[in-house]
Amino acid sequence: MDHLLIRGGRRLEGQVAIDGAKNAALPMCVAPLLTDEPVRLHRIPHLRDVDTILSTISSLGKEVRHDGNTVEISCGGALKSEAEARYVEQMRASFLILGPLVARLGHAVVPLPGGCTIGRRPVDLHLEGLCAMGARIEEFPDHVVVKAEQLHGARISFPYPSVGATEHLLMTAALIRGETRITNPSREPEIGDLINLLRKMGAHIVVGKMSIRINGSEHLHGAEHTIIPDRLEAGTYLLAGAITGGEVQVMGVEPGHLRSVIEVLRRVGMSITESSETIRLLGEQRAEPGHVVTAPYPGFPTDLQPLLVALLCLGRGESLVEERVFESRFAYVHSLNCMGGRIRVIGRKAVVTGVNMLVGAKVPALDIRAGGALILAGLAAEGETVIYHPEHIDRGYASIEEKLALIGAQIERGK
Ligand code: UD1
Numbered sequence: 001m002d003h004l005l006i007r008g009g010r011r012l013e014g015q016v017a018i019d020g021a022k023n024a025a026l027p028m029c030v031a032p033l034l035t036d037e038p039v040r041l042h043r044i045p046h047l048r049d050v051d052t053i054l055s056t057i058s059s060l061g062k063e064v065r066h067d068g069n070t071v072e073i074s075c076g077g078a079l080k081s082e083a084e085a086r087y088v089e090q091m092r093a094s095f096l097i098l099g100p101l102v103a104r105l106g107h108a109v110v111p112l113p114g115g116c117t118i119g120r121r122p123v124d125l126h127l128e129g130l131c132a133m134g135a136r137i138e139e140f141p142d143h144v145v146v147k148a149e150q151l152h153g154a155r156i157s158f159p160y161p162s163v164g165a166t167e168h169l170l171m172t173a174a175l176i177r178g179e180t181r182i183t184n185p186s187r188e189p190e191i192g193d194l195i196n197l198l199r200k201m202g203a204h205i206v207v208g209k210m211s212i213r214i215n216g217s218e219h220l221h222g223a224e225h226t227i228i229p230d231r232l233e234a235g236t237y238l239l240a241g242a243i244t245g246g247e248v249q250v251m252g253v254e255p256g257h258l259r260s261v262i263e264v265l266r267r268v269g270m271s272i273t274e275s276s277e278t279i280r281l282l283g284e285q286r287a288e289p290g291h292v293v294t295a296p297y298p299g300f301p302t303d304l305q306p307l308l309v310a311l312l313c314l315g316r317g318e319s320l321v322e323e324r325v326f327e328s329r330f331a332y333v334h335s336l337n338c339m340g341g342r343i344r345v346i347g348r349k350a351v352v353t354g355v356n357m358l359v360g361a362k363v364p365a366l367d368i369r370a371g372g373a374l375i376l377a378g379l380a381a382e383g384e385t386v387i388y389h390p391e392h393i394d395r396g397y398a399s400i401e402e403k404l405a406l407i408g409a410q411i412e413r414g415k
Helices: 022-034 048-059 092-105 124-132 163-174 189-200 231-243 255-267 302-313 333-338 368-380 390-394 400-406
Strands: 003-007 013-017 039-042 062-067 070-075 107-111 136-139 143-147 155-157 179-183 204-207 211-215 223-226 247-251 271-274 278-282 291-293 318-322 342-346 349-353 362-364 384-388 410-414
Touching: 003 368, 003 390, 013 400, 022 039, 022 048, 022 070, 022 092, 022 163, 022 189, 022 231, 048 062, 048 070, 048 092, 092 107, 092 124, 092 143, 092 163, 124 136, 124 155, 124 163, 163 179, 163 189, 163 211, 189 204, 189 223, 231 247, 231 255, 231 278, 231 302, 231 368, 255 271, 255 278, 302 318, 302 333, 302 342, 302 349, 302 368, 333 342, 333 362, 333 368, 368 384, 368 390, 368 400, 368 410, 384 390, 400 410
Parallel strands: 013 247, 039 223, 155 179, 291 318, 362 384
Antiparallel strands: 003 384, 003 410, 039 070, 062 070, 107 143, 136 143, 179 211, 204 211, 247 278, 271 278, 318 349, 342 349
């Protein structure tokens, strides 16, 4: 069975080059559905999720050309209105095709999305937004059929700032008649990056304090854009430095996007210095206990919560980590406890009692970031850790074993 094998106990030291952000790349691969002209995207990471979204887009009639980390998406023929389940089921971000297809074609049939198993992940905010824009939606157990003679701008107020719904409605609103105002939108850096691409494509978007205003255009055009660095990948390598008591520098990042992560790492005793495009972490001591709550940006990212818990497992005392974004994102805790961790989950809270050491074990990667947490634990553990289902890790981390090996980890892929 495919696996990653880690021989733990080595201090990581060195520089890691950070790739383009997965969560920015995914919606940006969907945006070309809004135009027939070519869109060129630079710094696209080599990831399974990116391959999946590009397959989705080409199955809808787009032509996709790769050249290293650049992808050009152009018109390959007539756009299709029906998406194939085999792509959309693999990944939640594929659902973002729905609004753009309806804006272009007036109708679409899209399967309900899959993705990481980190709790109920409904699409009600996506569908309510499209409904407010004049779409008629028929929901079936495994797909939706959406029709609209002509979508129009709408006032949409989110009870919760969903990343995906904000992206979905932003893209749709860019190509429909009238003004759309999204109140309480998500403010993740990846949303800002998508807005930058849409503006280059000719969209009129004004970002205010409480809302985003989009003045729809009848026509959007081609564009060229370089994707922001992946703050979650950067955070992962900083945490890998911290858990191994090492010294790791992440290169080509935007430190401003990692403000909450830097602050938490400093609070638990890590020494961090930053310059315009790099962050350096020196992990000279075991982590101090902390109380950390995940929240939408600019709060501490839910995607780094499992990795932080892995670090606090080897901390000096009792920590509390609260998950406020997804209702069940602690499934990986069982594996950390198998490795000697002492974590108790009470609802959305994890009480982490620091232990002196972790020991290698055979554990499954349940999703991208749970896999990241197990890698971190394996790097710090005594003995060998075998992580099954590395395909989940490959969805979100490009060349992870090569990058870790370059800074001193003993990690290899096996069958
Ligand atoms: C995106 C990120 C993911 C990250 C998450 C939160 C991508 C490809 N993925 O996921 O890595 O963990 O943001 O930062 O960018 N919700 C609803 N109804 C909806 C939509 C969402 O109730 O219609 C809820 C979800 O169940 C969840 C919360 O809102 O509890 C956050 O979800 P959302 O922000 O939409 O996350 P994603 O876009 O799926």
